[in-house]
Amino acid sequence: METPVIRVKNLKKYFRVAQKGEGFGAAVASLFRREYREVKAVDGIDFDIHAGEMVAFLGPNGAGKTTTLKMLSGILQPTSGEASVLGFNPQERNPEFQRQISLVMGQRNQLWWNLPATDTFLLNKDIYKVPLDQYRLILDELVELLDLQDVLSSPVRKLSLGQRMKCELVASLLHRPKVVFLDEPTIGLDLAMQKKIRAFLKEYNKKYNATIILTSHYMDDVKEVCDRVILINHGRKIYDDQIKKLISEYAHEKYLQVDFENEVSKEALEGIGKVVEFGGLQAVIAVPRAEHAKKAAELLTRFEIDNIDIQEVELEDIILKSFADHV
Amino acid sequence: MKYLRTFLLALQVEFSSRINIFGWFLCSLIPSLLLILVWFAILGERESISGFTKGDFAVYYLFITMGWYIVGGTFGISTGRKIKNGMINTTLLKPYNVVLGQCLEEQAWKAISFFLALPIMVFIVFLLRDNISIHLSFGHILLLIVSLILGGINFALIQGLVGISAFWITEVWPVDHLRVILLSLFGGLLVPLALMPSAVRALSDFLPFKYMFYVPVSILLSKNSNPYLDAGIQLLYIGILFGIYTLVWSRGIKKYEAIGI
Numbered sequence: 001m002e003t004p005v006i007r008v009k010n011l012k013k014y015f016r017v018a019q020k021g022e023g024f025g026a027a028v029a030s031l032f033r034r035e036y037r038e039v040k041a042v043d044g045i046d047f048d049i050h051a052g053e054m055v056a057f058l059g060p061n062g063a064g065k066t067t068t069l070k071m072l073s074g075i076l077q078p079t080s081g082e083a084s085v086l087g088f089n090p091q092e093r094n095p096e097f098q099r100q101i102s103l104v105m106g107q108r109n110q111l112w113w114n115l116p117a118t119d120t121f122l123l124n125k126d127i128y129k130v131p132l133d134q135y136r137l138i139l140d141e142l143v144e145l146l147d148l149q150d151v152l153s154s155p156v157r158k159l160s161l162g163q164r165m166k167c168e169l170v171a172s173l174l175h176r177p178k179v180v181f182l183d184e185p186t187i188g189l190d191l192a193m194q195k196k197i198r199a200f201l202k203e204y205n206k207k208y209n210a211t212i213i214l215t216s217h218y219m220d221d222v223k224e225v226c227d228r229v230i231l232i233n234h235g236r237k238i239y240d241d242q243i244k245k246l247i248s249e250y251a252h253e254k255y256l257q258v259d260f261e262n263e264v265s266k267e268a269l270e271g272i273g274k275v276v277e278f279g280g281l282q283a284v285i286a287v288p289r290a291e292h293a294k295k296a297a298e299l300l301t302r303f304e305i306d307n308i309d310i311q312e313v314e315l316e317d318i319i320l321k322s323f324a325d326h327v
Numbered sequence: 328m329k330y331l332r333t334f335l336l337a338l339q340v341e342f343s344s345r346i347n348i349f350g351w352f353l354c355s356l357i358p359s360l361l362l363i364l365v366w367f368a369i370l371g372e373r374e375s376i377s378g379f380t381k382g383d384f385a386v387y388y389l390f391i392t393m394g395w396y397i398v399g400g401t402f403g404i405s406t407g408r409k410i411k412n413g414m415i416n417t418t419l420l421k422p423y424n425v426v427l428g429q430c431l432e433e434q435a436w437k438a439i440s441f442f443l444a445l446p447i448m449v450f451i452v453f454l455l456r457d458n459i460s461i462h463l464s465f466g467h468i469l470l471l472i473v474s475l476i477l478g479g480i481n482f483a484l485i486q487g488l489v490g491i492s493a494f495w496i497t498e499v500w501p502v503d504h505l506r507v508i509l510l511s512l513f514g515g516l517l518v519p520l521a522l523m524p525s526a527v528r529a530l531s532d533f534l535p536f537k538y539m540f541y542v543p544v545s546i547l548l549s550k551n552s553n554p555y556l557d558a559g560i561q562l563l564y565i566g567i568l569f570g571i572y573t574l575v576w577s578r579g580i581k582k583y584e585a586i587g588i
Contacts, residue, residue, distance in 0.1 A: 075419050076585045095422035103420050110417040114340045126329040127423050
């Protein structure tokens with residue numbers, strides 16, 4: 001079997017955080033005696049990721065997602081455990097390793113603020129030792145894919161958030177990294193821009209067989225970009241499998257969204273399934289996944305129906321359910 | 328090449344803030360001019376104090392003002408701030424030395440400041456021409472240039488150490504302030520070391536501070552008894568400070584918490 005490009009074994013990162021009570025007295029007391037609390041940001045996680053996989057790394061705030069990405073990219077040293085990326089130990093920060101990875105951070109900027117983005121691109125070309133002809137080729141391709149022709153000569157400070165994010169992606173991908181870590185790449189962007197970036201990431205993965213690990217609070221990023229999901233909570237892995245499998249495991253129901261010709265009573269609908277939303281002429285009914293077709297047919301025979309939609313449970317709900325099960 | 332590119336980018340940024348640079352230069356010139364006037368007043372009718380004539384004082388302080396743009400800098404503070412805020416995260420990912428990058432960025436505004444200040448300095452030297460007399464051989468000029476470069480590297484390593492102290496402490500400015508005090512006292516930045524009490528002079532021989540500004544300016548004034556030995560000690564301190572820097576960095580990076588993202 002193919003060797004994984006990322007291998008993580010019992011990886012841990014504990015932080016020592018100074019504690020201070022409320023008010024001025026506690027501040028004075030802390031000058032003489034400071035207490036510390038150990039925070040287990042990542043607490044023994046294991047996983048393997050193979051070349052070309054697109055993996056979503058999900059969890060609530062403070063779950064340990066970003067800390068894991070930082071350890072895998074070599075920014076942060078683990079407390080214990082093993083991590084290997086492309087055969088390298090990230091904490092050694094080997095230049096050969098650094099030339100093959102990238103970390104795109106939605107809330108951190110690498111572009112030079114007062115200069116056009118092309119100047120940062122040139123700097124990255126030198127840092128990653130990309131030959132000039134190859135640089136031109138990659139830049140042209142990325143600029144076209146992200147539709148950036150018109151903004152390249154404006155200072156970064158004059159660009160919109162979406163334009164800046166697209167320039168960040170170009171700066172991070174100029175050296176064609178084999179492994180791309182993305183931390184909230186679409187945060188703060190409008191829907192159209194989010195869609196463009198998702199399409200771009202899929203295209204990049206397909207074209208270069210790049211491994212993509214993504215954290216995001218937008219489930220559309222996860223659904224549209226990733227095939228596999230790793231759920232993490234309190235620094236521990238609680239789920240790791242294909243998104244489809246997660247849905248089938250946790251989504252035991254489907255939703256029937258119905259528009260009626262005439263008003264119906266809620267009680268009449270309760271015989272079909274669990275009424276989730278009700279408005280007289282409209283209703284959403286949760287029915288067992290295996291019986292949804294039968295239940296839809298029953299609705300059609302028993303009521304005068306204007307329209308009926310069969311909907312999957314939202315990924316957000318599935319993930320929340322999964323977290324709830326593991327607490 | 329990547330560090331040259333960093334310098335060129337920083338230079339482009341600085342072109343847009345020439346007025347600020349000029350303002351900073353005037354601010355740094357005033358203390359030096361004041362010190363020259365103070366020493367002129369102290370000397371009065373006397374020929375010299377501890378071998379320093381009016382001309383020597385003028386050259387000493389004017390050189391320190393201009394030499395600061397070659398040897399000096401403040402990148403320790405900006406490096407410390409970036410470490411504290413996690414702003415080095417994006418750079419740590421790359422095959423690129425974070426601290427050297429900061430140092431190179433700073434050279435841009437120092438270079439522009441130097442050239443903006445040069446005409447004013449020439450004018451001041453012209454005004455004080457009756458007091459100033461410098462006689463340097465070609466060998467001395469060469470040695471002066473080498474000594475300035477070595478002094479600059481020593482200073483940069485100290486600045487680097489100030490910056491990476493942020494791996495342990497949240498604010499690096501107290502450390503930098505201590506550096507300024509030590510440099511003023513043992514590095515001759517405030518008063519030539521020759522005029523300092525013998526205990527200070529003796530102690531300064533065992534510290535790196537006098538090898539940053541004082542040794543080059545002494546070469547310019549032909550006041551070193553053995554300038555080649557001084558240059559050799561500058562080189563030795565580079566080795567020692569580099570060793571300490573490498574050790575501190577390797578410990579610090581293990582402790583780095585990469586705050587924010």
